Amino acid sequence: MGNETNQYGIEPSTSLPFLIGEGSTLDSIAINQSYEPYDYARAFYQLGKIHYDKADLSQSEENFKKSLAYFNEGEEHFSKLKILGFLIRICSERLENFEAEKWITKAEEVVLDLKVRLDSLNAEYYFNFGLVKNYGGAFDEAREAFLISYQKSKQENEPELLAKCLLALATNYYQTKDYETAINYLQQLKQLLKIINKFYLAGAMEFYLGKIYFEMDRFEEALAAFDNATANLLDKKCWNLHGYVLLGKGMAYKMMGQFDKSLLFCNLAQSFSDPRVFKRLEGLVKNEVQDINDSNVDIFLDRTNRKVHEQSLGVIDFKHRFVLLEILFLLAKNSGIYYDKEGLAKAIWKDEYNPLIHDKLIYTSVSRLRKLIEPKCSDDKKDSKRKYILRGKDGYTFNPLAKIRFYMEQKTSNYKSIGNVDLSSPI
Numbered sequence: 003m004g005n006e007t008n009q010y011g012i013e014p015s016t017s018l019p020f021l022i023g024e025g026s027t028l029d030s031i032a033i034n035q036s037y038e039p040y041d042y043a044r045a046f047y048q049l050g051k052i053h054y055d056k057a058d059l060s061q062s063e064e065n066f067k068k069s070l071a072y073f074n075e076g077e078e079h080f081s082k083l084k085i086l087g088f089l090i091r092i093c094s095e096r097l098e099n100f101e102a103e104k105w106i107t108k109a110e111e112v113v114l115d116l117k118v119r120l121d122s123l124n125a126e127y128y129f130n131f132g133l134v135k136n137y138g139g140a141f142d143e144a145r146e147a148f149l150i151s152y153q154k155s156k157q158e159n160e161p162e163l164l165a166k167c168l169l170a171l172a173t174n175y176y177q178t179k180d181y182e183t184a185i186n187y188l189q190q191l192k193q194l195l196k197i198i199n200k201f202y203l204a205g206a207m208e209f210y211l212g213k214i215y216f217e218m219d220r221f222e223e224a225l226a227a228f229d230n231a232t233a234n235l236l237d238k239k240c241w242n243l244h245g246y247v248l249l250g251k252g253m254a255y256k257m258m259g260q261f262d263k264s265l266l267f268c269n270l271a272q273s274f275s276d277p278r279v280f281k282r283l284e285g286l287v288k289n290e291v292q293d294i295n296d297s298n299v300d301i302f303l304d305r306t307n308r309k310v311h312e313q314s315l316g317v318i319d320f321k322h323r324f325v326l327l328e329i330l331f332l333l334a335k336n337s338g339i340y341y342d343k344e345g346l347a348k349a350i351w352k353d354e355y356n357p358l359i360h361d362k363l364i365y366t367s368v369s370r371l372r373k374l375i376e377p378k379c380s381d382d383k384k385d386s387k388r389k390y391i392l393r394g395k396d397g398y399t400f401n402p403l404a405k406i407r408f409y410m411e412q413k414t415s416n417y418k419s420i421g422n423v424d425l426s427s428p429i
Contacts (some may be wrong), residue, residue, distance in 0.1 A: 030398045043072035047085060055202070055240040056308050059279045066092075079116040083109060083130045087429040090137065090229050094420035097281045102420045106137045125154035125163055132152060132170060133428070136177075137421040161198050165191055170428040172210055177422060181214045190212075201238035205231045206426040212250050219309075221254045228254070236399050245274040245283045248289065250362060256294050259313055264294050282424070285417035299407045301375065301390065303334055314377045323351060326371045333391060333400035334408075342397035368398060 032383045046069035053062035066085045071081050086109040093102035113127075120127060132147030148170045155164040159392040167189035175184035188207050188365045195204050214229035228251045235243055252267035278283040293302075302311040308327060320327040328350050333341065344355040346364050353360070372391055392399050400406075417428075 037073045039074065040078070043069045043078070045069075046072065046407070048082065050085070050088060053240060054088060054092075055238065055396050057242040057244075057275060057280075059095060059242070063089060063092050063205065063363075076305055079112050080126055080130065080201075082112050083116075083133075084429055086112065087133060087423075090421050091423050091425055091427060091429070094423055095280055095282050095425055097285075097417070097420070099420050106134075106421055110139065117394060125151045125158050125167075126162055128154060128161060129167055129170065132174075136170075136174065137423065139422055141174055141178050141422075145171065145178075148174060161194065162200065165194050165198060165200060165203055169207060169210070173427055176214055178208060179217075180217050184214055185211070200399045201234050201241045205234035205238060205240065206428070207231075207249060208234060209250070209426050212247070212254075216250065216254055216257070219257070219319070221258050225251060227340045245271045245287075246279060246424075246426065249283065249287055250288075252290060252294075256290070257311055257317055258309065259316060261294050261299075265291065268294070282417050282419070288344060289417070293407060294425045301334075303331065305408075310375060312375055312377065315375070318374055320374075323370075323374075325367055326374065329367060329371055330375070333398060335417060336405055336408065337400040337403035337404070340394055340396035340399045345397065390398070 023225045040055075046065045050062045050069060053059070053065060056062075061296050066088050070085050070089075086105050089104050090109070090340050093099075093105065108324035113131055113275070116127060116130070117123065128147045128151035132144040132151060132329050135141075135144035135147060152164065152167040152171065155161075155167055168187045170284045172187040172191065177182070188211050191203070200267060208227045208231035212224045212231060213419055215221070215224035216415055226246050231247050232244065235241070235247070248271035252264045252271060254265060255261075255264035268287055270285040272284065272291065275283055279287055298389065300313050304310065304326070310318040310320060310325075310330070312318060320330075329346070332346075333351055340348065341362055343357075343360055347353050347355040347360045350367075351363075352359070368391065372388070377389055388401070392401050392402055
């Protein structure tokens with residue numbers, strides 16, 4: 003092949019082994035001309051996977067690129083799609099959007115070419131088609147492809163592909179917030195993994211279970227799932243997900259009001275991985291640490307997910323309490339400022355104040371809000387005992403002495419996964 007670079011801008015190595023034994027490295031064994039480029043592609047691919055599991059993403063990326071360079075352009079589409087999947091995930095973790103888009107475009111080209119070349123579209127094709135659609139956020143098309151692959155992999159007796167389909171379906175439903183269906187597919191995967199030993203799949207499965215239980219406010223179950231993920235990843239000797247598992251536990255403890263434990267696990271997550279490589283993880287952990295670094299915070303307000311965490315009451319769901327949530331955020335964002343009935347009518351209901359309409363409405367709404375967020379005290383009738391919403395001659399205000407924390411929605415969004423994938427996504 004010489005030393006010319008190919009379309010990927012990669013110069014294939016001129017010294018690598020085909021067989022990697024103890025003490026061997028790719029640079030320690032001279033190239034043997036009796037081996038085909040495919041053999042070297044497979045060797046680099048296996049090394050890429052080893053480094054990926056070890057959380058050495060830089061070395062992993064280098065080997066995956068070399069593997070891609072050795073594959074024939076018109077052959078081995080499925081192998082190339084696997085490699086591209088790893089490269090996209092690495093770019094997502096590094097927050098390298100431009101580089102990720104390049105690999106996503108290449109994956110789209112490969113899957114289109116694959117459709118032309120295949121005599122019949124099999125389960126593996128539909129699985130990869132679903133992954134490529136997922137990169138672009140076409141979740142409905144991706145789900146349809148995964149479901150076809152799911153059926154075909156059962157017909158074709160492909161248990162490993164079936165396992166990946168189940169994880170892919172679960173992640174797809176997780177992304178579209180259908181958590182019950184996602185759990186159903188993960189439970190199916192759990193049964194299948196009793197037959198086939200795939201520790202990384204098992205670790206990713208438990209990790210997603212933990213994330214789903216967290217979104218459903220089932221924090222004890224989330225912690226148990228994260229512990230199971232750790233156990234499976236240790237069996238695999240796979241380290242690239244451990245930082246995220248530790249972060250998940252930190253977030254669960256935060257929502258349970260156990261801030262000391264939360265900080266402990268978040269700090270462990272932060273110290274676990276190289277921040278120069280695991281940039282997405284580093285950003286997410288920093289946000290969480292900043293969000294919980296004051297264990298004396300009285301109340302956390304999360305407008306995006308319509309949830310409130312009160313220090314002594316725990317999580318309070320506002321999903322179907324739109325007016326109450328609007329009143330809470332209006333007062334909390336302007337703590338110490340009093341809102342009279344005229345101000346509340348205009349700010350919340352967008353109406354001019356009418357005592358016949360608004361007097362009872364405001365009184366009832368504020369009363370319901372207080373019942374939700376105010377901790378119980380010995381004499382609930384005395385307004386002086388209110389911790390958060392105070393009433394004075396000028397109306398209602400949020401207690402300026404209460405320690406409030408708003409979830410940092412904008413900062414968190416900077417660390418969303420690129421291509422809708424992360425290190426735990428199916429490949």
